[in-house]
Amino acid sequence: MPKDAAGPLRLLRETNQERVLTVLRTQGVLTRAQLTERTGLSRATLSSIVQDLLAADMLTETAANAGKAGSEGHRGRGRPVSGLTLNPKGGLALGMDLGHRFVQVTIANVAHEIVASGGVTCSERAPWSRRLELALALVSELATRHQLSLAALAGIGVGVVGPVSETGGHRRPSRATRIELVRDGLTERFGVPVYVDNNTRLAALGEAIWGAGAGLDNVLYLRLSYGVGGGLVLGGHLFSGAGGAAGELGHITVDPAGPRCACGGRGCLERYVSVDAILEQCGVRRFDDVLHRLAEGDPAVRTVISTAGTRIGQVVAAACNTVNPETVVIGGELALAGAQLLDPLRQAVRQHTHTEVRQGLRIEPAALGHDDAARGGIALVLRRSPVLAGYPAAPSAPAPVASRDQLPHVPDAQEIS
Amino acid sequence: MPKDAAGPLRLLRETNQERVLTVLRTQGVLTRAQLTERTGLSRATLSSIVQDLLAADMLTETAANAGKAGSEGHRGRGRPVSGLTLNPKGGLALGMDLGHRFVQVTIANVAHEIVASGGVTCSERAPWSRRLELALALVSELATRHQLSLAALAGIGVGVVGPVSETGGHRRPSRATRIELVRDGLTERFGVPVYVDNNTRLAALGEAIWGAGAGLDNVLYLRLSYGVGGGLVLGGHLFSGAGGAAGELGHITVDPAGPRCACGGRGCLERYVSVDAILEQCGVRRFDDVLHRLAEGDPAVRTVISTAGTRIGQVVAAACNTVNPETVVIGGELALAGAQLLDPLRQAVRQHTHTEVRQGLRIEPAALGHDDAARGGIALVLRRSPVLAGYPAAPSAPAPVASRDQLPHVPDAQEIS
Numbered sequence: 114m115p116k117d118a119a120g121p122l123r124l125l126r127e128t129n130q131e132r133v134l135t136v137l138r139t140q141g142v143l144t145r146a147q148l149t150e151r152t153g154l155s156r157a158t159l160s161s162i163v164q165d166l167l168a169a170d171m172l173t174e175t176a177a178n179a180g181k182a183g184s185e186g187h188r189g190r191g192r193p194v195s196g197l198t199l200n201p202k203g204g205l206a207l208g209m210d211l212g213h214r215f216v217q218v219t220i221a222n223v224a225h226e227i228v229a230s231g232g233v234t235c236s237e238r239a240p241w242s243r244r245l246e247l248a249l250a251l252v253s254e255l256a257t258r259h260q261l262s263l264a265a266l267a268g269i270g271v272g273v274v275g276p277v278s279e280t281g282g283h284r285r286p287s288r289a290t291r292i293e294l295v296r297d298g299l300t301e302r303f304g305v306p307v308y309v310d311n312n313t314r315l316a317a318l319g320e321a322i323w324g325a326g327a328g329l330d331n332v333l334y335l336r337l338s339y340g341v342g343g344g345l346v347l348g349g350h351l352f353s354g355a356g357g358a359a360g361e362l363g364h365i366t367v368d369p370a371g372p373r374c375a376c377g378g379r380g381c382l383e384r385y386v387s388v389d390a391i392l393e394q395c396g397v398r399r400f401d402d403v404l405h406r407l408a409e410g411d412p413a414v415r416t417v418i419s420t421a422g423t424r425i426g427q428v429v430a431a432a433c434n435t436v437n438p439e440t441v442v443i444g445g446e447l448a449l450a451g452a453q454l455l456d457p458l459r460q461a462v463r464q465h466t467h468t469e470v471r472q473g474l475r476i477e478p479a480a481l482g483h484d485d486a487a488r489g490g491i492a493l494v495l496r497r498s499p500v501l502a503g504y505p506a507a508p509s510a511p512a513p514v515a516s517r518d519q520l521p522h523v524p525d526a527q528e529i530s
Numbered sequence: 531m532p533k534d535a536a537g538p539l540r541l542l543r544e545t546n547q548e549r550v551l552t553v554l555r556t557q558g559v560l561t562r563a564q565l566t567e568r569t570g571l572s573r574a575t576l577s578s579i580v581q582d583l584l585a586a587d588m589l590t591e592t593a594a595n596a597g598k599a600g601s602e603g604h605r606g607r608g609r610p611v612s613g614l615t616l617n618p619k620g621g622l623a624l625g626m627d628l629g630h631r632f633v634q635v636t637i638a639n640v641a642h643e644i645v646a647s648g649g650v651t652c653s654e655r656a657p658w659s660r661r662l663e664l665a666l667a668l669v670s671e672l673a674t675r676h677q678l679s680l681a682a683l684a685g686i687g688v689g690v691v692g693p694v695s696e697t698g699g700h701r702r703p704s705r706a707t708r709i710e711l712v713r714d715g716l717t718e719r720f721g722v723p724v725y726v727d728n729n730t731r732l733a734a735l736g737e738a739i740w741g742a743g744a745g746l747d748n749v750l751y752l753r754l755s756y757g758v759g760g761g762l763v764l765g766g767h768l769f770s771g772a773g774g775a776a777g778e779l780g781h782i783t784v785d786p787a788g789p790r791c792a793c794g795g796r797g798c799l800e801r802y803v804s805v806d807a808i809l810e811q812c813g814v815r816r817f818d819d820v821l822h823r824l825a826e827g828d829p830a831v832r833t834v835i836s837t838a839g840t841r842i843g844q845v846v847a848a849a850c851n852t853v854n855p856e857t858v859v860i861g862g863e864l865a866l867a868g869a870q871l872l873d874p875l876r877q878a879v880r881q882h883t884h885t886e887v888r889q890g891l892r893i894e895p896a897a898l899g900h901d902d903a904a905r906g907g908i909a910l911v912l913r914r915s916p917v918l919a920g921y922p923a924a925p926s927a928p929a930p931v932a933s934r935d936q937l938p939h940v941p942d943a944q945e946i947s
Binding site: 276330331345347348350352353354355356357358359360361362364365366369376377378379427428430431432434435436437438439461464465466467468469470471472473474 | 693747748762764765767769770771772773774775776777778779781782783786793794795796844845847848849851852853854855856878881882883884885886887888889890891
């Protein structure tokens with residue numbers, strides 16, 4: 114069928130181009146060698162596709178590969194290897210974290226460059242509608258300050274407190290309503306796809322893309338804060354579990370005879386190592402005081418932190434024996450205790466994991482700050498938005514946006530980053 | 531470009547056809563309604579594609595849907611709903627389990643019908659080459675007895691003892707060599723793709739397709755035998771972990787101060803609930819005696835089994851809090867203790883899981899027998915073999931095969947199923 118051949122062949126070429134674009138959209142900056150490996154294309158095919166995409170202004174060549182490639186950015190005797198990214202003008206992704214105590218907005222371009230970021234604290238008792246207002250005001254302010262055209266927005270990824278199922282909803286009606294409120298509000302305002310997920314899980318994705326697990330496929334993330342939760346990136350994808358509750362490491366039992374927990378269990382890790390539990394054990398009122406006394410060498414506080422490390426390590430070991438990750442990332446306030454927490458934690462993990470699970474396993478403190486979940490939201494957009502997928506995806510702007518004066522002012526919000 | 535349009539449109543239609551074929555290859559028998567839901571195609575598109583595929587003899591209509599659809603097979607007042615499968619003549623998949631104490635071979639067609647199955651016991655000390663010989667003899671014998679043409683073989687899925695990484699190899703050279711021995715031996719003999727994985731993990735996949743977790747996407751499988759291991763099916767796929775050791779639930783710590791384990795850990799679940807540990811605790815020499823005394827109501831044995839159930843439940847709870855599965859499947863000899871094991875196990879899981887994790891969670895005894903891992907191997911072939919993928923995939927036979935007289939005889943092997 115020579116007459117039809119042009120169609121399928123063109124489609125095949127477009128499929129290969131799309132593969133290159135998708136890998137770069139997911140990973141940020143890559144060398145040609147890394148791109149060859151991750152697309153599975155031959156060097157010749159890749160080279161020709163890259164040439165076309167550069168000519169079409171869809172890719173950009175960076176002088177030195179300062180991105181995730183790390184030391185691979187320099188070949189042998191120090192000649193810098195150039196990296197490839199999507200054209201930064203190809204679109205923007207917005208990440209939002211509607212947390213317990215703060216609201217964060219971060220914006221990146223498709224080349225994975227963070228172009229704007231800001232956050233405000235809010236009351237724990239603030240309703241979700243208020244958190245959403247704060248976020249919208251931040252978006253408006255950041256767009257003005259950094260002269261960003263929100264017309265180039267490809268989507269919004271939002272982190273919220275509590276479980277969110279695979280379909281982005283929740284089986285408990287009250288929670289489902291809150292999620293819908295956020296999604297519908299943002300969809301209506303910006304006219305772009307909106308992805309909602311649990312914010313601790315998004316922090317896991319953020320760390321797996323930009324942080325301590327950068328470039329790895331299997332990352333277990335644990336957040337040690339007022340609550341203790343976690344998230345799993347498995348096979349390169351955020352994993353939610355059947356009901357959106359995967360990664361509930363704070364509710365793994367440390368002592369079956371221990372105190373009751375709000376989750377319905379008994380002797381959960383969270384009861385022993387949440388910030389509140391640590392404050393009580395140390396007999397202080399602020400977490401800064403814990404860190405201060407730790408630095409001064411207070412033996413009682415050192416014991417509290419070291420015991421916490423051991424308990425956390427036992428739970429992390431159980432989770433590692435279950436999913437066999439490459440890296441465990443430890444985030445949240447408690448991680449600020451550094452080696453005094455991490456050393457006993459690592460030791461307990463070594464003691465309680467199967468040889469095969471322990472081999473090559475790294476346990477690292479989180480590398481991102483307040484914007485971890487917002488960055489995870491950005492990653493969701495870069496992976497899922499149909500605005501960015503599909504060929505031809507010219508670096509132009511789709512989607513309608515609200516004018517700035519529709520966004521509310523927030524005179525009482527406190528800026529945190 | 532009206533001249534080219536035929537190409538892309540035809541490709542789109544072929545892509546949709548391939549989607550229908552892939553879903554049926556993965557799931558077995560489905561009603562039209564289930565097929566619509568799982569392909570995401572419109573009813574009209576699906577209907578027209580199914581008609582074409584039936585006409586091309588690539589699909590078969592079954593009188594009543596006796597497959598996984600279960601009660602869905604009857605609509606309202608009892609009129610049976612017809613099911614669709616791939617044409618059973620479309621190819622064969624061979625599953626093999628090279629276990630510690632036995633070798634199993636099971637053959638299915640692409641409609642998920644088991645067409646032949648057999649097993650032999652072997653010595654624990656037998657080298658891998660001997661296990662492979664036993665398996666080849668079984669293949670030969672089954673092909674003869676059931677008059678199967680191995681020319682229709684689309685691939686072989688093999689379960690082996692010990693971890694196997696995502697790429698199908700292993701970082702420890704001796705183990706990698708054993709895996710290569712099996713893969714190369716079978717590839718050379720049959721000229722079809724060969725997939726090797728850990729046999730406990732393949733049992734998990736078998737249970738998720740044909741057994742107690744049939745039709746579910748997130749299944750945690752635990753095998754309680756001489757060793758205690760497990761496997762995870764997450765998001766519909768077998769999950770291996772970074773180093774091929776995901777699901778090592780037998781090495782989750784029950785008591786941090788407990789006895790040393792061969793894995794390098796301390797107080798591992800396996801030390802308390804392996805068949806050998808249970809025999810010792812019960813003071814008997816054969817597992818049948820444990821079951822016998824249990825049935826007679828021996829209080830000491832009942833306590834041993836109930837305590838084991840509680841300990842297993844605590845570990846299963848930790849794994850469930852990590853991955854939030856829909857169903858936990860309990861297999862291995864110990865599962866034969868039935869409710870006396872499962873009741874305390876279920877209670878412990880309820881007590882030690884987060885509310886969101888516990889909700890809707892089922893804990894079921896395994897439904898398959900000796901051929902669980904071999905069936906998992908079949909599932910790997912049905913999912914991965916390029917011989918079966920790709921359109922047009924006419925129900926004809928590819929691939930060269932060995933003549934039967936090349937296969938060895940095994941006069942000393944004992945048949946087990």
